[in-house]
Amino acid sequence: MATRVEQIAPFQVMAILARAKKLALAGEDVIHLEIGEPDFVAVDAVAEAGVLAIQQGKTGYTSATGLPELKQAISEYYHSRYHASVSPERIIVTPGASGALLLMASLMVNAGEEVIMPDPCYPCNRHFLIQAGAKAKLVETKAEDGFEMDLSALSEHWQDNTSGLWLASPSNPTGAVLSKQYVSEAWQKVSELGGHLLVDEIYQGLVYDGEDFSALSISDDIFVINSFSKYFAMTGWRLGWLVVPEWAIDGATKLAQNVFIAAPSVSQYAAVRAFSPDVLAECELRRQTLNARRLVLLEQLNAIGLPVVAPAHGAFYVYVDVSSVTQDAMAWCLALLEKEKVALTPGADFGVKDAHKYVRFAYTCDEARLKEALARIARFIALSS
Numbered sequence: 424m425a426t427r428v429e430q431i432a433p434f435q436v437m438a439i440l441a442r443a444k445k446l447a448l449a450g451e452d453v454i455h456l457e458i459g460e461p462d463f464v465a466v467d468a469v470a471e472a473g474v475l476a477i478q479q480g481k482t483g484y485t486s487a488t489g490l491p492e493l494k495q496a497i498s499e500y501y502h503s504r505y506h507a508s509v510s511p512e513r514i515i516v517t518p519g520a521s522g523a524l525l526l527m528a529s530l531m532v533n534a535g536e537e538v539i540m541p542d543p544c545y546p547c548n549r550h551f552l553i554q555a556g557a558k559a560k561l562v563e564t565k566a567e568d569g570f571e572m573d574l575s576a577l578s579e580h581w582q583d584n585t586s587g588l589w590l591a592s593p594s595n596p597t598g599a600v601l602s603k604q605y606v607s608e609a610w611q612k613v614s615e616l617g618g619h620l621l622v623d624e625i626y627q628g629l630v631y632d633g634e635d636f637s638a639l640s641i642s643d644d645i646f647v648i649n650s651f652s653k654y655f656a657m658t659g660w661r662l663g664w665l666v667v668p669e670w671a672i673d674g675a676t677k678l679a680q681n682v683f684i685a686a687p688s689v690s691q692y693a694a695v696r697a698f699s700p701d702v703l704a705e706c707e708l709r710r711q712t713l714n715a716r717r718l719v720l721l722e723q724l725n726a727i728g729l730p731v732v733a734p735a736h737g738a739f740y741v742y743v744d745v746s747s748v749t750q751d752a753m754a755w756c757l758a759l760l761e762k763e764k765v766a767l768t769p770g771a772d773f774g775v776k777d778a779h780k781y782v783r784f785a786y787t788c789d790e791a792r793l794k795e796a797l798a799r800i801a802r803f804i805a806l807s808s
């Protein structure tokens with residue numbers, strides 16, 4: 424096996440998932456707050472468009488960078504909702520944001536180079552870089568600063584072999600939302616340093632406080648990733664996209680042709696329907712449901728002595744410091760699952776510094792279940808102290 428495989432860490436949450444499955448099989452009532460996907464499915468009209476595509480035999484390869492009508496729909500969505508002018512040619516449709524991240528690592532990062540990203544962040548980012556023979560340079564962030572990387576120190580982290588900066592907003596695992604001013608400043612600094620900036624906007628639309636904007640409204644030279652997985656609740660349809668600057672279209676197209684041939688065709692035909700007003704209205708209702716859960720969760724965490732310091736204004740996550748009750752978040756998660764049948768994700772999946780102090784809650788179950796989970800956690804803390 425290639426040595427790079429050894430550098431890729433398995434997800435710690437897999438141990439939790441495996442145990443949770445066993446407990447559920449044994450008839451236990453497990454509450455899942457560890458899973459990073461919505462508990463909704465694709466809106467009916469979108470699923471029906473997918474079924475129709477199958478019935479009409481629209482199941483062959485599409486063009487490598489995506490169906491023209493889907494790219495057109497995404498372009499119009501950027502224009503109408505985010506006031507960003509993005510030509511369809513700059514949109515590369517991919518198998519999930521994961522496909523977009525893989526393209527991005529191959530497109531912009533040479534072997535031996537580094538990409539700066541905040542600690543904590545989405546773990547696969549660093550693994551995609553390892554595949555490209557490169558690596559991530561994690562820069563510590565603090566809850567008191569809203570988990571934002573200090574941009575004034577960016578040049579100190581920047582080395583001769585630094586290729587760029589990868590950010591995400593809203594963030595997984597912290598739910599933090601970056602301001603437009605912050606992303607503009609990041610872009611200015613990265614440009615001065617001669618690198619590239621990628622903003623992962625996969626949780627776009629799931630913003631409850633603060634501005635829901637796209638980095639594409641700041642500059643045509645910023646790379647942006649997005650997906651149908653989260654806002655449109657289509658995780659298993661495996662569909663996302665990468666927006667590249669004009670000068671990178673040919674390179675990205677070549678890579679997409681070779682690596683994927685095309686994203687799934689049925690999913691693409693279905694996704695064209697996702698931007699219709701009725702579907703967007705349903706997505707907005709879901710956003711409101713998520714926000715109501717978020718407020719319940721924040722309030723209840725506070726009540727049980729686990730207050731969330733950094734604003735968690737987006738996505739469907741809160742990242743909680745549990746160092747007042749344990750020095751080992753992974754062991755704590757395992758014990759919580761065993762005793763109270765609540766599954767959470769330990770911080771070690773997302774970062775290095777202070778990861779042992781944190782757990783991620785995903786509010787991907789209804790309010791009643793969330794309240795029940797919090798009551799169980801309170802009991803667990805009371806009994807273990």
Ligand SMILES: Cc1ncc(COP(=O)(O)O)c(C=O)c1O
Nearest residue numbers: 519520521545595625650652663
């Ligand atoms: C920040 C972030 N980026 C990318 C992905 C990959 O998503 P997908 O490939 O389902 O679009 C995820 C999945 O959880 C994520 O949280």
